[in-house]
Amino acid sequence: MDRPSREAFLAVVRDGRLVARGMPSFEELGESELADIRQYLRSEARKLRAAQAGAGEVRRASAPP
Ligand code: HEM
Numbered sequence: 001m002d003r004p005s006r007e008a009f010l011a012v013v014r015d016g017r018l019v020a021r022g023m024p025s026f027e028e029l030g031e032s033e034l035a036d037i038r039q040y041l042r043s044e045a046r047k048l049r050a051a052q053a054g055a056g057e058v059r060r061a062s063a064p065p
Contacts, residue, residue: 006038009034009038009041010034013025013026013029013034013037013038014026014027014029014034015027
């Protein structure tokens, strides 16, 4: 993930960009808490991507020739 998506994350989670759509803002969180949460989400997303890539390979491997 690059800098624009860090800024998008902060806009939503810290600044309340999506409050009107039902996503609360967490203004009380500090820089390091926000960074920790973002890195946790990134690591979970990485795991999901890896699992999905693996599942795709299994499907391809078991498909008829
Ligand atoms: C630390 C906790 C949370 C984090 C880090 C977080 C993060 C995010 C992020 C990054 C998005 C944007 C997703 C996107 O654009 O694809 C989002 C959307 C959303 N979040 Fe959260 N969220 C948190 C807690 C909550 C809670 C407690 C609620 C509800 C009580 C909530 C409700 C929503 C909703 C409804 C949206 C979709 C808004 C839309 O329609 O665009 N979130 N959240």
